[in-house]
Amino acid sequence: MSFAFDFCVDEGVDEPTVKAPASNAESAQPTYFLPARPVSPSSLRAQLPAKLSYSPAVAYEGNERVVLARRDLFDIRFQILNEDGTFADEQSDLIPGVYEGGMKTWECSLDLVAELHSRVQESRRHDPSWPAGRHIVELGCGTALPSCYLLQTLFCATHEAEQRSMLSLCDYNEQVLSLVVYPNLLLAWYFSEVGPGHTEGLTPEEPGDLELDDELLDQFEQALPQFGIQLRFFAGGWDTLSLEPLADVILSSETTYALDTIPSLRRVLAASSWPTDEENVKAGIDTQTTLCLIASKVLYFGVGGGVEPFRSNVLAHRGWCKHVRSFTAGVGRSVLRIGWSS
Numbered sequence: 001m002s003f004a005f006d007f008c009v010d011e012g013v014d015e016p017t018v019k020a021p022a023s024n025a026e027s028a029q030p031t032y033f034l035p036a037r038p039v040s041p042s043s044l045r046a047q048l049p050a051k052l053s054y055s056p057a058v059a060y061e062g063n064e065r066v067v068l069a070r071r072d073l074f075d076i077r078f079q080i081l082n083e084d085g086t087f088a089d090e091q092s093d094l095i096p097g098v099y100e101g102g103m104k105t106w107e108c109s110l111d112l113v114a115e116l117h118s119r120v121q122e123s124r125r126h127d128p129s130w131p132a133g134r135h136i137v138e139l140g141c142g143t144a145l146p147s148c149y150l151l152q153t154l155f156c157a158t159h160e161a162e163q164r165s166m167l168s169l170c171d172y173n174e175q176v177l178s179l180v181v182y183p184n185l186l187l188a189w190y191f192s193e194v195g196p197g198h199t200e201g202l203t204p205e206e207p208g209d210l211e212l213d214d215e216l217l218d219q220f221e222q223a224l225p226q227f228g229i230q231l232r233f234f235a236g237g238w239d240t241l242s243l244e245p246l247a248d249v250i251l252s253s254e255t256t257y258a259l260d261t262i263p264s265l266r267r268v269l270a271a272s273s274w275p276t277d278e279e280n281v282k283a284g285i286d287t288q289t290t291l292c293l294i295a296s297k298v299l300y301f302g303v304g305g306g307v308e309p310f311r312s313n314v315l316a317h318r319g320w321c322k323h324v325r326s327f328t329a330g331v332g333r334s335v336l337r338i339g340w341s342s
Contacts (some may be wrong), residue, residue, distance in 0.1 A: 069204035298332035
């Protein structure tokens with residue numbers, strides 16, 4: 001399936017504009033029809049361009065700046081224009097059931113990075129290797145910056161050789177996985193403490209270009225098992241998504257915007273989580289518990305979703321929900337911790 005929309009090269013934060021599906025007799029049917037399916041890392045590698053352009057994405061945790069490299073939106077657009085002859089002029093960030101906004105860096109993903117940075121520092125008191133040895137899931141991952149942050153942490157962590165970490169990255173669109181997610185994970189490794197960029201004294205603070213060749217890509221693939229890391233990718237809708245084993249950490253940002261997909265999101269979150277008590281401050285650190293963090297705008301104007309509709313749906317299905325981080329400047333945003341005790 002090809003898709004396209006009017007890219008804004010400035011990745012400043014704004015509200016999503018949505019193209020509504022045409023009104024017809026079938027409009028009441030679910031638009032999220034693509035079944036979930038695994039996507040092999042080798043197929044994503046095969047779609048990489050010869051060069052990536054990147055720029056810094058910055059999350060703020062107190063006085064600390066957490067800087068990650070992310071592939072530039074104009075670079076993604078250039079690859080699509082070169083490889084896909086049909087580039088429709090859609091004035092939209094979201095086309096329900098077709099494209100779910102995964103190529104832009106949305107504000108809440110950086111809120112989630114800041115929250116994760118805080119938790120990584122705090123976890124050092126209980127488990128210096130955290131999150132090594134855990135199954136980490138990011139749903140509706142888009143640019144996958146939260147997962148990129150944890151991947152860098154895994155490459156920097158000192159942990160036992162037998163610890164095996166798994167990252168499962170899920171997005172509705174396979175093109176998002178190939179054009180954005182895999183390149184950003186590659187950049188996370190490149191600028192990590194064990195990556196060539198760090199060795200050469202480079203940082204993600206400045207925009208730049210990265211030439212890709214087989215030698216570099218082989219180094220990336222070899223580094224993953226050396227640090228006990230497995231990457232898995234899934235494309236398609238949540239209704240048919242089944243993730244095994246159960247997750248120790250679940251992340252999701254900007255996925256509560258549409259009222260009609262909140263039930264599907266809640267179902268896959270519950271099905272992928274260990275039973276976890278609300279008062280367990282070591283969730284995701286203790287075995288057989290899940291740390292589930294959802295970053296959302298308070299309200300998505302013109303779309304209907306947001307914090308309260310999502311929270312209400314979780315509570316209505318025997319879950320619990322806590323606000324762990326709130327932002328009131330500009331468009332209100334929250335990071336929620338949710339779970340199910342049994």
